[in-house]
Structure formats: C-alpha cells, structure tokens
Amino acid sequence: MANAPKVTIAPAKGRLGILTPGMGAVATTFIAGTIAVAKGLAKPIGSLTQMGTIRLGKRTDNRVPAIKEFVPLADISDVAFGGWDLFAENAYESAVHAGVLERDLLEKIRPELEAIKPMKAVFDKKYVKKLDGTHVKTGGTKWDYAQMLMEDIKNFKEENKVDRLVMVWCGSTEIFLKPEDVHQTVEAFEKGLKEDHPGIAPSMIYAYAAIKMGIPYANGAPNLSADFPAMLELARQTNTPICGKDFKTGQTLMKTILAPGLKTRLLGLSGWFSTNILGNRDGEVLDDPDSFKTKEESKLSVLEQILQPNVYPDLYKDFYHKVRINYYPPRGDNKEGWDNIDIFGWLGYPMQIKVDFLCRDSILAAPIVLDLAIFLDLAKRANFAGIQEWLSFYFKSPATKPGLYPEHDIFIQHMKLKNTLRYMMDEEQITHLGADYYEYYR
Numbered sequence: 001m002a003n004a005p006k007v008t009i010a011p012a013k014g015r016l017g018i019l020t021p022g023m024g025a026v027a028t029t030f031i032a033g034t035i036a037v038a039k040g041l042a043k044p045i046g047s048l049t050q051m052g053t054i055r056l057g058k059r060t061d062n063r064v065p066a067i068k069e070f071v072p073l074a075d076i077s078d079v080a081f082g083g084w085d086l087f088a089e090n091a092y093e094s095a096v097h098a099g100v101l102e103r104d105l106l107e108k109i110r111p112e113l114e115a116i117k118p119m120k121a122v123f124d125k126k127y128v129k130k131l132d133g134t135h136v137k138t139g140g141t142k143w144d145y146a147q148m149l150m151e152d153i154k155n156f157k158e159e160n161k162v163d164r165l166v167m168v169w170c171g172s173t174e175i176f177l178k179p180e181d182v183h184q185t186v187e188a189f190e191k192g193l194k195e196d197h198p199g200i201a202p203s204m205i206y207a208y209a210a211i212k213m214g215i216p217y218a219n220g221a222p223n224l225s226a227d228f229p230a231m232l233e234l235a236r237q238t239n240t241p242i243c244g245k246d247f248k249t250g251q252t253l254m255k256t257i258l259a260p261g262l263k264t265r266l267l268g269l270s271g272w273f274s275t276n277i278l279g280n281r282d283g284e285v286l287d288d289p290d291s292f293k294t295k296e297e298s299k300l301s302v303l304e305q306i307l308q309p310n311v312y313p314d315l316y317k318d319f320y321h322k323v324r325i326n327y328y329p330p331r332g333d334n335k336e337g338w339d340n341i342d343i344f345g346w347l348g349y350p351m352q353i354k355v356d357f358l359c360r361d362s363i364l365a366a367p368i369v370l371d372l373a374i375f376l377d378l379a380k381r382a383n384f385a386g387i388q389e390w391l392s393f394y395f396k397s398p399a400t401k402p403g404l405y406p407e408h409d410i411f412i413q414h415m416k417l418k419n420t421l422r423y424m425m426d427e428e429q430i431t432h433l434g435a436d437y438y439e440y441y442r
C-alpha cells in the first residue's frame with residue numbers, strides 16, 4: 001500500500017485577497033502588473049509561481065512541469081487587491097504618480113485600478129519622518145488601531161467575496177528599532193498596544209492584526225515588523241505562516257549572486273563598496289538617517305553570512321563593506337547601483353570587479369510580492385505555520401528560527417524552495433549527487 005502523503009494541501013478554492021499596507025510604487029506595479037498579466041496584456045517575467053518550472057525525478061525522466069501545474073496555487077485571475085495608505089489616491093492615480101509603468105498599459109486597466117482605493121492608514125510620523133498624509137486613522141490607542149485594521153479586513157473580505165487572505169507590507173521603511181521587552185511575548189506586546197508603547201511601530205500593528213486573524217504575513221521593508229518573538233508566538237497560536245524582511249532586489253540581489261560565486265572559487269575579498277542613486281518616494285524616505293539605518297543593517301548582513309569569515313579567515317577576515325544610498329530625484333524609480341569589488345586570487349594578487357546596474361526597483365520587486373502572496377497562501381493551505389525559511393529566496397533579511405543563521409546564498413535558497421515544493425507534493429528531493437547514472441558509485 002502506498003504511504004499517505006506527508007503534507008495535505010487544501011485546494012485553492014474561491015478567491016484570494018492580497019492586502020498591501022502601503023500602496024506606492026511597488027504595490028501598484030505589482031497590482032497593475034498582475035491585472036495586466038491575468039488579462040493577457042503582458043508576461044509575468046521574474047515570477048517563479050507564474051513562469052518557473054521544477055525538475056522531478058531523474059534527469060533521464062524528462063519531468064519538468066511548470067510550478068503552477070505541480071503545486072495547487074491560487075490562480076491570478078481569482079485575486080482581489082486591497083490595502084492602506086496615508087495618501088487617498090486610488091491605485092490608478094498612485095501608479096501614475098509612481099511613474100514606473102507606461103501610461104498606455106495603465107489606461108488599458110484603468111477601471112480595475114481606479115476601483116482599488118486605499119483604506120485609511122495606521123500611521124505615525126515619528127516612525128517615518130519624511131512623510132505626511134491625511135488619510136489616516138485617528139483618536140485611538142495602538143490597540144484600538146489594531147482592532148480597526150481587523151475590522152477593515154473583515155469588511156474587505158465580505159465586500160470582495162474573498163475566501164482566503166494574505167498580507168504583504170509594501171509601506172515605507174520605518175526608523176531603526178531594536179527588539180525590547182515589549183516584543184518578547186504576546187502578552188507583553190498586547191499590553192504595549194494598550195499602553196501606546198513607543199517600541200511598537202505602525203507596521204507591527206498591521207502585522208499583529210493579520211497574524212491574529214491567521215492571515216499569512218510578509219514584510220517587504222527592512223523594519224522590525226513581525227520579526228520578534230511575540231509575533232512568532234502569535235503565529236504559532238493562530239497557525240499562521242510568516243517570513244522574512246526586505247525584498248531582495250537590485251544591488252543586494254547582485255551581491256547574493258556574485259558573492260557565492262567568489263566563495264565557490266575561493267577568491268578572497270578585501271573590500272566591497274556599494275553606492276546607489278534613486279529618486280522615488282522610497283529614496284526620499286531613505287534620505288532620513290533613521291530610516292536608512294534600518295536599510296543599511298539589512299543590506300550589510302548578507303556578505304558576512306555568505307562569505308563566512310570565521311570559516312575562511314585567509315579570504316574574508318576584515319573585508320571592508322560599505323553601502324550608501326543617495327536620494328537623487330531625476331532618476332525616479334530607475335535606480336543606478338554601482339559596486340566596486342576588490343578581490344584577490346592566487347598568491348594574494350589583487351583584482352577588481354565593477355558592476356553598474358541600471359535597474360528598475362519596482363519592476364524587480366513586483367514579481368516578489370506576487371510570489372510571496374501566492375506561496376504564503378499555499379503554505380497556509382498546507383498547514384505550515386510559523387517561519388517559512390523556504391521563502392528566504394525573496395528577502396535581504398530572511399527569517400530563521402532563533403539560533404539558526406540565515407542562508408543568503410541565492411542558489412541554496414532556490415534549491416531549498418524547490419525542495420520544499422517537492423516535499424509538499426511527496427516527490428523525491430533532488431541532491432544533485434547523480435549516483436544513479438554512474439556505475440563506479442556501486
């Protein structure tokens with residue numbers, strides 16, 4: 001008799017609601033793009049859930065289905081979008097304002113976008129100093145705001161006839177906060193909400209509302225939002241998948257592609273200087289040193305983890321790593337990131353690599369929002385609760401169990417993700433050992 005599958009996945013019946021606190025450049029590029037793809041107007045380039053394939057079994061089996069045929073994912077034509085922002089612009093107006101997508105495409109989906117109007121935000125200027133908006137909830141404690149958000153979510157669900165929900169923070173980067181006592185337990189956090197504790201930022205109130213309701217939560221920004229013990233405890237109580245922080249796009253994407261390559265060949269590193277110019281609202285927010293500090297922490301951590309200076313002191317001890325972001329309005333969303341990489345090879349001889357990445361921030365981030373929403377919904381239906389390390393692939397700061405270091409190498413992350421899908425569907429893990437093809441292994 002065949003063994004019962006290890007994981008039971010509920011079917012993706014009905015509609016999926018995708019909620020984004022923050023409806024700026026990334027959120028609207030994601031929403032408009034997904035609608036355009038569902039209508040056949042464009043292709044979902046960069047999305048693993050929509051375009052990725054997965055090898056199953058041996059290389060000689062020739063089984064390479066599309067991921068979306070292999071695992072039961074929500075269909076993007078069965079999705080409703082909602083969110084919150086401190087600016088009242090609808091998704092069409094906000095997308096025009098962001099200036100990422102061409103007007104021609106936006107006009108084709110204008111009615112759908114105009115129908116998506118942000119709900120009033122939970123916002124406090126103390127946590128994002130460069131922003132001011134009037135479309136905000138007022139007159140309550142942080143606890144009251146959490147209740148208001150849960151009410152918003154219930155109403156959204158009813159009005160849009162949605163069966164399941166996920167939330168992806170696409171709001172601005174908040175100031176740098178460190179976990180303190182209020183973040184340690186659900187009890188302390190709820191008390192803190194009622195007492196308006198200054199350690200509780202708006203993004204945490206959204207995360208709390210979502211996770212309390214059992215709604216999977218991902219954080220596109222580097223701020224401490226669901227990344228502390230109280231949220232993990234809550235996620236376990238409510239059986240909710242959560243994952244990392246800060247979408248891995250642009251320069252950090254390049255870093256996590258290049259650094260594993262250098263390490264694989266045992267090439268040493270003496271310094272990596274990264275600088276960026278960008279001119280969108282995100283760039284303006286990051287012009288504030290407190291918001292930048294949050295981003296800097298997230299960007300700096302990846303090299304240290306990938307290169308393991310403690311394991312390879314001759315190659316990576318004391319390498320110099322600097323990241324700078326400069327707000328430069330003429331560039332809008334079209335960021336330019338330069339990297340100067342000082343490496344050394346055989347006998348210590350120095351060499352240099354220069355990278356000049358003229359990227360489009362929101363174009364790189366949009367497929368990540370889509371994939372996270374679709375995979376988190378899958379995780380929820382598969383009854384996977386708590387930290388979803390297999391989604392590290394998408395983050396600059398992946399979430400991990402306390403005591404476990406995060407895996408930043410994009411190729412390991414990718415393998416982990418695909419092996420998790422194989423595990424879910426009771427397919428053999430692929431180790432790339434290849435022993436089956438060669439007799440000398442026997």
Ligand SMILES: NC(=O)c1ccc[n+]([C@@H]2O[C@H](COP(=O)([O-])OP(=O)(O)OC[C@H]3O[C@@H](n4cnc5c(N)ncnc54)[C@H](O)[C@@H]3O)[C@@H](O)[C@H]2O)c1
Binds near residue numbers: 123220221248361
């Ligand atoms: N685009 C990328 O490549 C990328 C990569 C990693 C992280 N991020 C992060 O994603 C986030 C979104 O980026 P973006 O380019 O869309 O920025 P954006 O400034 O265009 O949009 C952010 C939106 O969030 C809103 N907002 C801020 N605080 C809010 C709150 N408390 N509640 C509701 N709305 C709130 C702002 O009004 C704004 O409209 C930023 O934090 C950014 O750092 C972006």
